[in-house]
Amino acid sequence: MTDTLPPKTGQPLIQDYLRTLDSSPGVYRMLDAQGAVLYVGKARNLRARVSNYARDTGHTARIARMIRETCSMMFLTTRTETEALLLEQNLIKQLKPRYNVLLRDDKSFPNILVAKSHPFAQIKKHRGAKSEKGDYYGPFASGMAVNRTLNQLQRVFLLRNCTDSVFESRTRPCLMYQIKRCSAPCVGKISESDYAALVADAELFLQGKSTRVQADLADQMAAAAEAMEYERAAALRDRIKALTAVQSVQAINPRGVPEADIVALHMDSGQACVQVFFIRANQSWGNRDFYPRLGGAESADEVMQAFLLQFYDDKPPPRQILLSHPPEDPDLTAEVLSERAGRKVEVLTPQRGEKLELVANALRNARESLARRMSESATQLRLLAGLAEAFNLPGPPKRIEVYDNSHIMGTAPVGGMIVAGPEGWMKNQYRKFNIKGTEITPGDDFGMMREVLTRRFARLLKDDPDRQTEAWPDLLLIDGGAGQVSAVEGILTEMGVNDIPIIGVAKGVDRDHGKEEFHRPGARPMALRMNDPVLYFIQRLRDEAHRWAIGTHRARRTKQALANPLDDIPGVGAARKRALLAHFGSAKAVRGAGLADLQAVPGISATIAQTIHDFFNPGR
Structure with a gap:
């Protein structure tokens, strides 16, 4: 009888792979014992790059741990290093390896769309693919920044924001005309040519040429006054005043930077914050902070390069990107971004002048944002530890899912799920469920909860039956008492999921905020003391679920009410x-x-x- 040798892992395994590799550029993947991808990397020379992992010394603690966990590797060769870099980023986005830098907030940014499919152009906020005919301006950092700019454009240029169907059905001017925010083209208050002139002025403003617009308006006002068209002159005067007010409240408006993204990185204690400011048409169109997930001891240039390539994966880069730290390979990064944009993109780390001041301002914001986040995270971790202690959980939960339903007498029923974890609200994980079951009696909360949980966990069991990802919750919080908890336990047991703790939150006898009772399967109801921070934490979780469910219900009800x-x-x-x-x-x-x-x-x-x-x- 012969003993079988244990399979090789770590450095001995990597040494064996070296014999089969050549000096081609390409991408490599390191996998653990279950086949999950630990790390995706690119190389100009695969053999030289992988040989670094075969050394006994010289590794950071993160890399050494990753090497020990490696049980197999996969390789793909490419023709150029640029192709390898693009393939690496595609695989990182698809596989989300544990040891790579990951950009977790991948929401699209809003733009302003001047829609040209109608003789009277509509101006509106737009997200997603730019498939509609018209001119797009952006990106803006948030919907609030877009709404603020749209409000300014309506005051100055009197452009419509109603849909084409509303436009066609109008027989008299709407309220926007009455408050001087629209020129009412729907009922012929302005000619098509005059309206087109307003659209052209608005687009000049969005291109940063507001001074020219203001001069043209002043000339028109003078001509109207000379022709004794005093009402028209007064209207033009009001538009000039509105435009002057807009110019006076603009944020940081760099004179020498017409179009750029300012990207600043601050790292501290294994965490990172990237602050991005959007400069378009010599105007600041807002900023957004990001907190990429780090694998361990990455350098600033490694984090910066990973962020840039992931951030601009689905959005066009501007002509200039001004950085606080150079990426790991500046020339290669600029080449990839230029290829995506279809034009030259400059990747710069300024050393002096106005550009350096812009970067310094963004870096200060990144440093302050990370400090606030780290303080909030420390508080959040203490609350999660307290929650685990109060309810005898195996450990502090990393993913709490909270469920709630909303309806009015059974109409427009919806279910809502919010998610929280060590870093607070995980809003990109929130979900809404339009209740579809025809057999559910209107107002049947138990039936609604059954449908929501069945749909949620059926999807989990289909997508990740072995629980390899972080999508599985380790605590369910239900707005309800013993009956709801028992029903939820039965639903999960039917689906073969019986190891996730369930807590029901019910109002006490007096139904007072602060006297909540907590129900768990097979346990007596319990309460927490009035001033316990864990109690306040659970109340915030439940209230957030309530807010999300009610908002979703209102949106569905409004959509039904407006449907024709x-x-x-x-x-x-x-x-x-x-x-x-x-x-x-x-x-x-x-x-x-x-x-x-x-x-x-x-x-x-x-x-x-x-x-x-x-x-x-x-x-x-």
Whole structure:
């Protein structure tokens, strides 16, 4: 009988791989015993790069731990180092390896869209793919920054923000015209050519040419006054005053930097904050802070390069990127970003002048933001430890999921899930569930909770049955008492999930805030003392779930209330819908109209009339 040798791991394993590698550029993956990817790296020379891991000494604690855990490796060769870098970033984004720097906030940034698909252009906020016809301006750091700018544009240029369907159905000016925020093109208060001139001025403003716009308005005002058109002169005067007010409240407006992103990195105690300021048209369009997940002892240049390549993976980079720290390979980074943008992108680390002042300001914000976050994280960790102690949990939870339902007498029912962890709210993990079950009795909270949890955990069991990712919760918090907890326990047991702690939060006998009772499967109800920080923490969790569920319910209810059945009829566009509403007065009247009545509407042919009639009377 012969003993089988244990499989090689760590440095002996890497030594064996070296025999099969050449000096080609490419990407390598290091995997653990379960096949999960530990790390993805790129190399100009695969053999030379991987040989570094085969050395006995010279590694940081993070790299040494990663090498010990490596049980297999995978390799992909590429033609150039640039291709290797692009492939590396794609794999990092897809696989999210434990030891790589990861950008966790990947939400898209909003833009301002001047939509040109209509003779009277609409101005609005836009997120996502730029598929709609028109001109895009951005990115802005937040929706609030976009809304503020849109408000300014409406005051100065009187552009419409209503949808095309609303525009087509108007018969008299809306409130925006009354408060001098719109020129009311929907009812002919302004000609198409004059409105186009307003749009052109607004676009000049968004391009940073507001001084030129102001001069043109002043010339028009003088001409109107000379022609004794005093009402028009007064309107132009009001627009000039509004534009002057906008210019006076602009934030940092660099004179010598027309278009750039300012990226500053501050690292402390194994954590990092990256502050990004957006400069467009010589104006600051806001800033956003990011907290990339570090694998261990990365250097600043390594973190900066990983951030840049992940941040600009799905958004176009500007012509200049001003950095507080140079990336690991500045030339290669600039080459990759230029290739993505389809034009030259400069990656600079300024040493003097206005650009250095902009970077210093961003760096100060990054340092202050990280200090605040570290202070909040320390408090959060103490609360999670207290929660574990109060409810005898195996350890401080890393992912708490809190569930709540919302409806009004059973209408527009929704379920909401919020997530919290060591770093606070994990808002990109929040989920909403439109209740779809037709067998659920209106107002049946138990039935709604069953549907929500069944959908949530069925997805988890499908996507990650072995629980290899961080998507699985280690504590469920339910807004309810013993009945809800028992129901949730039964639902999870049916699905084969019976090792996740469940806590139900119910109001006490007096239903007072602060006298909550806590219910757990197989345990008697308990309470926490009135001034316990853990009690306040649980209250905040429950209130956040309540806020999220109610907001989701309101949005669904509003959408249902504003829905027009005419929108769903094939072949009925804005003009025909307007004609139908003008003839019958309401969608309800259209629903009850006969075929002959429908054919009497101007613009409604016999074929369209039949389509409308069949839509409201299926099978007849």
